[in-house]
Amino acid sequence: MSDSMINPSASTAMEPAAPVVAPVPAERQNIALAMDTWKLSCSMGKAYAILPDGMVPKNYAGNQAACTVACNMAIRMNTDPVFVMQNLYVVQGNPTWSGKSCKALIDNSGIYADRSTYQMTGAEGTDERSCRLVAISKKTGEPVVGPAVSVKMAKDSGWWSKNGSYWPKMPEMMLRYRAAAYFARTECPEVLMGANIDMADGPEEVNSL
Structure with a gap:
């Protein structure tokens, strides 16, 4: 009779230990989250830019860059992109809130x-x-x-x-x-x-x- 049959723990002890996976640093997690947010913003911005006239404010219609900035802002604020577009001006990539x-x-x-x-x-x-x-x-x-x-x-x-x-x-x-x-x-x-x-x-x- 083999030792492993006599002592079941013997075979277990021979198995290699599972590798220890180091936790992902918080900085890398934040960067990955920011990248995912930006990818989603780009997709949403492209979709809003091609909407028919009257669906978004005229300064956003057909302007994918501005729509992307507005969608990114809306995601970060957890709010409606249309609200952001109605109140945010984007000039050369620089967002500015209206006073109202x-x-x-x-x-x-x-x-x-x-x-x-x-x-x-x-x-x-x-x-x-x-x-x-x-x-x-x-x-x-x-x-x-x-x-x-x-x-x-x-x-x-x-x-x-x-x-x-x-x-x-x-x-x-x-x-x-x-x-x-x-x-x-x-x-x-x-x-x-x-x-x-x-x-x-x-x-x-x-x-x-």
Whole structure:
């Protein structure tokens, strides 16, 4: 009778040990994930670029490069690509959020407990009229108050007198746009995903009203 029959563990002991597989470093995992995300963005961008007229904003229609950037942003934000296309300008590959989109980005970020609100001070129609955006931190329960923007600031900075400016025509709306943009920049820049904010004061800022 063989030793292996007498002692079954003897044959087991003779079997070579399974090779130890080293864990994949986190850096390599992140790179692989980024590459997969970019491949998906390229596929989605190609699909959106060939959609019929009227399905996507005109600055994206037929523009595969811009569609790819917008789709990549949408994947990273876990949001609708069409929302991104409606609010993100891509110029030579550089993404820029429209000023009017900032409040939506803030309110949908998950950082704050509820919708942010505008805090208006000063009499309407005067240089003292000002606006701040205020939100409640979900983590601390404390209010987070953004920088104030005033009509006087708009005039002193040249926004009011700029050719084609909407500040004299729609000061209440422009105050809100600026207040939300400043809040995003100072209090939660991460919601911008590294993109700039378009601080234009002309028709492009209010084209969706």
